[in-house]
Amino acid sequence: xxxxxxxxxxxxxxxxxxNLSFKLGKGEILAVKGKNGSGKxxxxxxxxxxxxxxxxxxxxxxxxYDGKNISGLSxxxxxLEVGLVFQNPENQIFSPLVTEEMVFAPENxxxxxxxxxxxxxxxxxxxxxxxxxxxxxxxxxxGEKQLLALASVLTMQPKLLIVDEITSRIDSDNKEKVHGILxxxxxxxxxxxxxxxxxKDLEIADKLLLMGEKTKSED
Amino acid sequence: xxIEIKNLSFRYSKKSPNVLENLSxxxxxxxxxxxxxxxxxxxxTLGKIIMGLLKPTSGYISFDGEDSSKIKPxxxxxxxxxxxxxxxxxxxxxxxxxELAFPFEIMGTxxxxxxxxxxxxxxxxxLYEAKDRSPLTMSYGxxxxxxxxxxxxxxxxxxxxxxxxxxxxxxxRNFLISYLEDFSRNGGGVILFSHDEDTLSKINGVIExxxxxxxxx
Numbered sequence: 090x091x092x093x094x095x096x097x098x099x100x101x102x103x104x105x106x107x108n109l110s111f112k113l114g115k116g117e118i119l120a121v122k123g124k125n126g127s128g129k130x131x132x133x134x135x136x137x138x139x140x141x142x143x144x145x146x147x148x149x150x151x152x153x154y155d156g157k158n159i160s161g162l163s164x165x166x167x168x169l170e171v172g173l174v175f176q177n178p179e180n181q182i183f184s185p186l187v188t189e190e191m192v193f194a195p196e197n198x199x200x201x202x203x204x205x206x207x208x209x210x211x212x213x214x215x216x217x218x219x220x221x222x223x224x225x226x227x228x229x230x231x232g233e234k235q236l237l238a239l240a241s242v243l244t245m246q247p248k249l250l251i252v253d254e255i256t257s258r259i260d261s262d263n264k265e266k267v268h269g270i271l272x273x274x275x276x277x278x279x280x281x282x283x284x285x286x287x288x289k290d291l292e293i294a295d296k297l298l299l300m301g302e303k304t305k306s307e308d
Numbered sequence: 309x310x311i312e313i314k315n316l317s318f319r320y321s322k323k324s325p326n327v328l329e330n331l332s333x334x335x336x337x338x339x340x341x342x343x344x345x346x347x348x349x350x351x352x353t354l355g356k357i358i359m360g361l362l363k364p365t366s367g368y369i370s371f372d373g374e375d376s377s378k379i380k381p382x383x384x385x386x387x388x389x390x391x392x393x394x395x396x397x398x399x400x401x402x403x404x405x406x407e408l409a410f411p412f413e414i415m416g417t418x419x420x421x422x423x424x425x426x427x428x429x430x431x432x433x434x435l436y437e438a439k440d441r442s443p444l445t446m447s448y449g450x451x452x453x454x455x456x457x458x459x460x461x462x463x464x465x466x467x468x469x470x471x472x473x474x475x476x477x478x479x480x481r482n483f484l485i486s487y488l489e490d491f492s493r494n495g496g497g498v499i500l501f502s503h504d505e506d507t508l509s510k511i512n513g514v515i516e517x518x519x520x521x522x523x524x525x
Contacts, residue, residue: 124477125449176448231393232347257474260346260503286477
């Protein structure tokens, strides 16, 4: 269970969002929608524990994963709780080869080799990217990079999967595939947050969080 | 302006298969072309070849009959505005205003008239409040608006936009549609590479074409 309580973000004294509170249970999909600059991507970074108070950034409030405050979790523990697929996959992908990218996180989480191989094969299959497994990541198109970024986070099997504009560069066949992957992932007892401007993405969500001047959540 | 592509083939290395295969097509000013195609089919590659960022393996491209390989990059940039799929790749100035001013500063053509145009573009593209911000602190959608604003100031004949609406909100998408319609009404040509059928198929008079198996059909 994810609980967000009174989360607020100021950037250079400008309020990006405030009084943000919501809950997300196991098996649920939350869609986050809002205008450009309303703080959707910042929220994702905060939920993944990738945003902290700095010179120009003031983040306040609490984020709990199964009752544990994210501020008290180690990087290892955070990786088990939450995985984020970045809006721009080029900010996420760094390994030379597709398969290296996909096993990087499990290797660093000390997942056993046999289990890692199983996750790799399984994720290549469900993401429909088996044909890319021998490719260099630099050779992939934008849409293929989005699918690889998703696959790489799925191999970590986080309890909360956050995807930021995951279908923005993906063709129509693969969009349906991604929707199926996210629904199945939630059905397995995980939670999913999908940040999107696409009406079709909203259709798979159980809840909606509207970011903007009057941020509100709806079931 | 007319962009003619003739018998164009391209592969990334001698060992790899052709991404584009004997592709021929004519893009004409006054039209908006929406080029669709599955992931990995070569849409971005084609855009980069037209812009001269990649060299074709064979075939050629002409701009109004002139062999494009003989056109200098600076002259090519005066004719065509290119928006990268990842707008962060083309934004680098310390502030939004500086980003818009950069091409004029570098060419030594900055004057009061251009400064005035930059102010108008900031307002038109809903960036005025962000004019002193670093582009790299902006959201992805804001970066897309800024990249297009920068191109709009250069009065090019053709726009090649790679996934220009992928991170835009509804307001931004509606603005993009009306901007492109105005641009083509004034004789400009537009090539859009995208999967955003919901937005781009709404453009008046849009010509939908498909890149498949290395060729346009």
